[in-house]
Amino acid sequence: MRWLIDLDGVVWRATTLVEGTDLALAQLRAxxxxxxxxxxxxxxSAQDYVAKLASFGIEASVEEVLTSAMAARLALGASQRVFAIGEEGLRSEVAKGNELVTPNELEDAEGLDAVVMGWHRGLTWDLLARACVAIRSGARFFATNRDATYPLERLIVPGTGALVASLVAATAVEPTYCGKPDWPMVELASSHVLPGDTLMVGDRLSTDGAFAAALGVPFALVRSGVAEPAQAGIDVAIEAPTLRHLVANVIEREPKLS
Ligand SMILES: [Mg+2]
Structure with missing residues (x-):
């Protein structure tokens, strides 16, 4: 069986492991x-996610990690002059095959091919102003994801979608969204689906649930992250408090004898 597993709100909240996730993942490997x-x-980056997983004792390889930055690079195409607003994981990924440009003046922002925006905890008005000028001058606009919030250990804070909304307001341009549940991530992940034997696990119906539907795989909802009310058109095949409970349920239901 193939498990597609969301990270934030499923494996961890910020820098704290959701209890039992390490053991559950070890059970799946075994x-x-x-x-x-x-x-x-x-x-x-994928490498940094592998390191973060390893810091919790969770084994993973770079090939097993799919990020919205990778989906953004897929949507972007190659050989673009790109202004990337985001942290190292986005910047390093988008730089592969493209030229990363940081405009020194607002005027320099004219003539860029694309603006890509991801979650950026160092976001400033200056970065927004340059991106606004670039988009209003015709640069294509990409956003890594729609998530309006992000689950910290105990609190919910603004996510990428909330930051992107300011640029949408200033430009009246809707970006191409690249992460779950939008087409670039669907395209990126589709080759990782084992038909009839894949389960998508996430904490958010609007992204993870809709993504599972787009991939044509069942969705398992865990309640360890962002809680959203039920949504029409998004089926939940299994629900559990955490990944540990989910894995225990599935293993009980489908014991493997080999
Ligand atoms: Mg999540």
């Missing part, structure tokens, strides 16, 4: 199941 981590969080 059972011979395979795992892909699918995150809308573009702040870290």
């Amino acid at each position: 059972r011979g199941d395979s795992v892909r981590f699918v995150t809308n969080n573009s702040t870290l």
Whole structure:
């Protein structure tokens, strides 16, 4: 069985592991199941996610991590002059095959091919102003993801979608969204789906649930992250408090004898 697993709000909240997730993932590996981590969080590179997982004792390889920054690069195409507003995970990914440009003056922002925006905890008015000028001058506009909020250990804070909304207001241009549940991430992840034997696990119906529907795989909702009310058209196949409970339920239901 193949598990597509969201990270924020499922495996951890910020820098705290959701209890039992390390053991649950070890159980899946021992059972011979395979795992892909699918995150809308573009702040870290795949290598950095592997290191963060390892810091919690969770085994993973770079090939098993899919981020919204990778989806953004797919949507962007190649050989673009790009202004990237985001953290290292976005900047390093978008730089592959493209020229990263940081305008020194507002006037320099004219003539860029694209603006890509991800979650940026160092966001300033100056960065927004340059992106606004670039987009109003015709640069294509991409956003890594729609998530309006982000779950810290105990608090909910503004996510990428909330930051992107300011540029949408200033430009009247809707970006191409790249992460779950939008087409670039669907395209990126589709080759990782084992038909009839894949489960998508997430804490957010509007992204993870809709993503599962777009991929044509069942959705398992865990309640360890952002809680959203039920949504029409998004089916929840299984629900559990945490990934640990979910894995225990599935293993009980589908014991593997091999
Ligand atoms: Mg999440």
